[in-house]
Amino acid sequence: MNPYQGPPQYLHNIGFTNNAPQSFGNPMPMPGFPTMGYPASQPGYPAASPGYPQSNYPTQGYPQQNSGYPQQNQGYPQQPQGYPQQPQGYPQHSQGYSQQSQGFPQQSQGFPHNPAQSYPGAQESAQTGYPQQGYQASGYPQSNAQAYAHSIQTHQAYGASNPVSSTPKSKPTVVPVNPFDPRDDAAVLRKAMKGFGTDEKAIIQVLTRRSNEQRLRIAFEFKTLYGKDLVSDLKSETSGKFEDLVVALMTPLPQFYAKELHDATAGIGTDEDVLIEVMCTMSNHEIHVIKQSYTAMYGTLLEDDLRGDTSGNFKRLMTSLCMGNRSEDFHIDRERAREDARSLLQAGELRLGTDESVFNAVLCSRSFPQLAAIFQEYQFLTGHDIDDAIKAEFSGDLEKALRAIVKVVRNKPLFFAEGLHKSMKGLGTNDRQLIRIMVTRCEVDLGDIAEMFQAKYGESLQSWIEGDCSGHYKKCFLGLLGLY
Numbered sequence: 001m002n003p004y005q006g007p008p009q010y011l012h013n014i015g016f017t018n019n020a021p022q023s024f025g026n027p028m029p030m031p032g033f034p035t036m037g038y039p040a041s042q043p044g045y046p047a048a049s050p051g052y053p054q055s056n057y058p059t060q061g062y063p064q065q066n067s068g069y070p071q072q073n074q075g076y077p078q079q080p081q082g083y084p085q086q087p088q089g090y091p092q093h094s095q096g097y098s099q100q101s102q103g104f105p106q107q108s109q110g111f112p113h114n115p116a117q118s119y120p121g122a123q124e125s126a127q128t129g130y131p132q133q134g135y136q137a138s139g140y141p142q143s144n145a146q147a148y149a150h151s152i153q154t155h156q157a158y159g160a161s162n163p164v165s166s167t168p169k170s171k172p173t174v175v176p177v178n179p180f181d182p183r184d185d186a187a188v189l190r191k192a193m194k195g196f197g198t199d200e201k202a203i204i205q206v207l208t209r210r211s212n213e214q215r216l217r218i219a220f221e222f223k224t225l226y227g228k229d230l231v232s233d234l235k236s237e238t239s240g241k242f243e244d245l246v247v248a249l250m251t252p253l254p255q256f257y258a259k260e261l262h263d264a265t266a267g268i269g270t271d272e273d274v275l276i277e278v279m280c281t282m283s284n285h286e287i288h289v290i291k292q293s294y295t296a297m298y299g300t301l302l303e304d305d306l307r308g309d310t311s312g313n314f315k316r317l318m319t320s321l322c323m324g325n326r327s328e329d330f331h332i333d334r335e336r337a338r339e340d341a342r343s344l345l346q347a348g349e350l351r352l353g354t355d356e357s358v359f360n361a362v363l364c365s366r367s368f369p370q371l372a373a374i375f376q377e378y379q380f381l382t383g384h385d386i387d388d389a390i391k392a393e394f395s396g397d398l399e400k401a402l403r404a405i406v407k408v409v410r411n412k413p414l415f416f417a418e419g420l421h422k423s424m425k426g427l428g429t430n431d432r433q434l435i436r437i438m439v440t441r442c443e444v445d446l447g448d449i450a451e452m453f454q455a456k457y458g459e460s461l462q463s464w465i466e467g468d469c470s471g472h473y474k475k476c477f478l479g480l481l482g483l484y
Contacts, residue, residue, distance in 0.1 A: 171447025173482045176211040185210070186222040189230065198237045200472045207249050208479030211443055215250055241431050242473040248439045249476075254293040257282075260436060261290070262298055265309040272314070272397045273433070275306065277419060279321040280404040281412065287324035313356040314397045320364035327367040337370060341377035348393045349382070356398070359390075363405050371409045413448035414456065416441055420449065421457060424468040434477075442480045450481065 185206050192199035192206075207215060222230040231250045238246050248256060257278055264274035282290065294302040303322045310318055340362050347358035366374065378386045390402045407415040416437050423433040441449055453461040465477045478484040 169448075170445045171451075172443050173446040173450075174208065174211060174442040174480060176214055177209055180210075180214055180217075182214065182217040182221040183225065185214075185218045186225055186230070189218070189222065189233075190226055193233050193237045200238075200242075201475075203234070203237075203246070204472065204476050204479045204484065207246065208476060208484070212249075212253055216252060219250060238472075240473070241435075241469075242471065242476060244431065245435050245439070245473060245476050248435050252293075253440060254286075254289045255297060256436075256439070257286075257290045258294040258297055258302070260432075261294065261302060262305070265305050270309045272310075272400070274436075275310070275318060276397070276401045276404050277433075277436075279306075279318060280401060281408050281415070282324075284324040284326055284328060287322065291322070291324070310397075312398070313360070314401065316356075317360055317364065317398060317401055320360055326365060327370065329367050330369050332369055332373045334373065337373035338377050340366065340374045341381055344374070344378060344386070344389075345381055348389055354393045356394075359394075359402060363402060368409050371405075375406065375409065411452070413445050414452040416445075416449045417452040417456060417461075420453060420461065421464070424464050429468050438477055438480050446481065 188202055188206055192202040206218070210218065219230040222228065222233075231247060234246050234250065235243055251259070260274055261278060264271040278290075279287070291302045294300075294305075298305075303319060306318045306322055307315055343358050344362060347355035362374065363371065375386045378389070382389070387403055387406050390399060390406065394402060404415065407418075419433060419437050423430040423437070437449075438446070450461040453459075453464075457464075462478065462481060462483055465481075466474060469477060475484050
């Protein structure tokens, strides 16, 4: 049965599962709390559908493996007998995978297996170029994967500020509170809105110190205890941009992204910057969940609406990204990276005109670590950065989208720091962009984004928010930064 036949008026928790990335909910188990992200798996289904990571699916509906494969798990504990010990036969395990955790401390940049979607600590942007350490005189890397792994550790463009570290360094500013009692929080919010006047400080402190999924649980308990919708009450007690920010905080992230994409394409004109920001930064899993929520909310396919509102090569790029079928293999194929770099060179600078399809195919299908290797190879082949080549070969929205992918591959927090700066610079404020970035990144890497903002612009993100916003609107942003 289609769970979205006749979408309910109150879609409580669409797109969230207990195993979802942190950007799409609290990964901590929430026993007894309903989710509507995916229907329960049925016996006989394959282990994972293409494009969906296996870890995000419940397993209780799968047939037990031991019925068809007796004592399957008993063949592995005796590993030293059948296989040589790793220190002898497989030194450091770094030759096959190029020490990914050292070269890419933020492996989960946009990938569903880890909430930390960033490359924190990269103090240099891509303009610094690529050091030529660990390479032969020919300009190409040594065939020894160990030498390549060493060279990766030295490249700032890969975001490796601490090559010794093997753990993600993402810095969210909002984390799930523990212990957590949603009924107590519901009572606090009820008291803050009851009677004459509103205690905005209590509202801000509750909402900015809970994760997105915890806020949804508070709303669930609020309706249980008081028979009223929390979002409706909050809207009646707030106004203006502060109301918009509070409603954004109370919206499930997949629905929030779906609404942003819908509003960007609905009506006259298209906000291509929103399409680029969302579609170029999401993981496969996130794109599929957003598409699911989009169809539930609006009754149409996201792909159809994107194709209907864009044109030319930009439409093809958006369609490719909408498929959510990017490789998520962290193993780097050096030879293939060299071939792709040559293909990009031949499709752009070495021919009259540009073959956009080659750029589309490479930048939409290769994994982020593989793209980083391709960009490095391009640097060694041509002597200049691929970002410069894209600026010379493309224009308009397609240029912005391709350059956005390059920036996300190299330094995701810096990409969002530039977005925050753009939303507040000059006269006026792009409040919608400011709210979108602050709300969606606070549980992922807003701490890293604030550091990149300080490093690039010489001023703190806090000072810019204080200078550009006011009142409770400003205080709520500071709360998301952990400063109120």
